Amino acid sequence: MVKCEKSPIPPESLAIEKQKGRNGSYKKPDVVEQLAKDFSNKCYICELKDISDPQVEHLVPHHNGRDIDDMFDWDNLFFSCPHCNGLKNKQEYEGKIIDCCKDDPEVHLHCLYDKGNVSI
């Protein structure tokens, strides 16, 4: 995970789709294309590049559309591979993933060197 700069202006479809509530889509082509561009076409968690089936991932879960604001919030949308999106959806990770658009992940990494072993 590396620090990313997301474009400050949300793609147009997000506001339109939000009006449809839970039936709206947060993954229209303009959203996916802007996320791919902002994240250099890499999964924000594992940094896999040129993902064949990219996912629009929610940093804060929208709980199947019950949290409409989180579902369509541009600041909450991230570009990920299906593997990481699937893993991150486990409740044990909720609230524990670094927002790499606001926070530099490098600051959170601590390396320990001990007798030839490296721990991160």
Ligand SMILES: [Zn+2]
């Ligand atoms: Zn990934």
